[in-house]
Amino acid sequence: MKGDKDSRWFEVECVPKNYIFSKEDRPQNLDAPVSDSIPVIDLAISNLQASAVNINGHNTQLVEQISMASQQFGFFQVINHGIQEKTLSDAMIVVKEFFDMQLSGKETRSRHKEGYIYTRSIDYVKDGVHLWRENLKHPCHPLEECIHLWPDKPTQYQEVIAAYLVEIQKLSSRILEMICEGLGLKEGYLKDTSEVQLLVSNFYPPCPDPSLTLGLLPHYDPSLITLVYQGGSTGLQVMKDGQWLNVGAIPNAFSVNIGNQLEIISNKKLKSVKHRVVTCAHEARQSIVTHVNPCLDCVIEPAKILVDELEPSVYKASQYKDYVQRNKAFGDYTTAIQNA
Numbered sequence: 001m002k003g004d005k006d007s008r009w010f011e012v013e014c015v016p017k018n019y020i021f022s023k024e025d026r027p028q029n030l031d032a033p034v035s036d037s038i039p040v041i042d043l044a045i046s047n048l049q050a051s052a053v054n055i056n057g058h059n060t061q062l063v064e065q066i067s068m069a070s071q072q073f074g075f076f077q078v079i080n081h082g083i084q085e086k087t088l089s090d091a092m093i094v095v096k097e098f099f100d101m102q103l104s105g106k107e108t109r110s111r112h113k114e115g116y117i118y119t120r121s122i123d124y125v126k127d128g129v130h131l132w133r134e135n136l137k138h139p140c141h142p143l144e145e146c147i148h149l150w151p152d153k154p155t156q157y158q159e160v161i162a163a164y165l166v167e168i169q170k171l172s173s174r175i176l177e178m179i180c181e182g183l184g185l186k187e188g189y190l191k192d193t194s195e196v197q198l199l200v201s202n203f204y205p206p207c208p209d210p211s212l213t214l215g216l217l218p219h220y221d222p223s224l225i226t227l228v229y230q231g232g233s234t235g236l237q238v239m240k241d242g243q244w245l246n247v248g249a250i251p252n253a254f255s256v257n258i259g260n261q262l263e264i265i266s267n268k269k270l271k272s273v274k275h276r277v278v279t280c281a282h283e284a285r286q287s288i289v290t291h292v293n294p295c296l297d298c299v300i301e302p303a304k305i306l307v308d309e310l311e312p313s314v315y316k317a318s319q320y321k322d323y324v325q326r327n328k329a330f331g332d333y334t335t336a337i338q339n340a
């Protein structure tokens with residue numbers, strides 16, 4: 001510890017032993033440049049080129065770009081998405097205030113309440129090693145039923161995050177519609193059976209030696225799509241052709257990744273992407289992540305029109321809630337999240 005008894009767990013000069021990953025799990029090549037191959041898609045293009053708008057009201061060029069990115073990377077960033085900067089910055093501020101309150105308080109334990117779960121770094125263990133992060137999770141569908149169960153401090157939290165989620169709902173529906181069209185599925189096939197179900201906020205403090213630690217282990221998301229707002233910070237990496245690529249810090253952009261459910265529905269035409277978070281010595285990372293999932297009762301299987309003799313079904317049908325339970329998709333808290 002750097003000093004007094006009120007130091008926070010990450011205010012240390014060296015990484016404590018129980019945060020050091022084994023050699024195989026440690027991030028290599030942290031100095032790699034930000035990848036310039038990850039697609040950045042300008043959603044405002046549709047306003048400029050009205051002539052290219054198709055029968056569903058989508059710009060054909062955008063549908064093509066999203067479709068290619070989802071097939072080749074399972075990942076892309078969107079800019080000019082139409083969400084006001086203030087909605088985004090207000091959300092980042094209340095989330096930061098939430099983490100600051102927990103970190104400066106006397107309480108050292110994680111909290112598991114009816115409507116949310118706050119997890120300190122001490123809870124996350126892989127082979128005895130902890131992640132370098134703090135985490136807050138809560139369900140968000142239906143919004144009006146969940147909102148009052150979220151943290152009530154800071155006092156603005158519920159109102160600000162609800163406003164953020166209303167915008168995420170619109171943006172994710174728009175992206176899902178374009179993905180749907182790119183796959184040749186009928187309008188509404190994805191959007192009408194999906195929910196912005198879970199919000200996950202993360203705080204990754206500066207770390208004295210990022211080569212030894214991880215903010216988040218490599219994983220695939222159990223979602224249809226996941227939207228990450230990182231407020232211009234770095235640390236997110238995606239796997240492409242066996243290499244970890246650094247995702248750029250584009251202010252106000254959203255990172256969108258394809259999750260396992262969309263890989264199944266698309267019969268593997270779209271790729272669920274492996275991703276992780278590395279830590280940084282100089283600055284903290286904060287992210288607000290929304291998992292857009294199928295409704296719990298939905299049966300998830302390859303869409304019939306994407307299956308034929310040449311391309312037989314790669315996956316068996318399964319109800320989403322069974323998938324979640326079977327795979328413990330939300331970790332130790334799967335049951336709590338799904339029953340919340």
Ligand SMILES: O=C(O)CCC(=O)C(=O)O
Pocket residue numbers: 200202216221226228230236275277287289
């Ligand atoms: O913090 C991040 O940016 C990544 C979070 C993430 O991958 C997740 O919540 O599934």
Ligand SMILES: [Fe+2]
Pocket residue numbers: 219220221226275
């Ligand atoms: Fe993820």
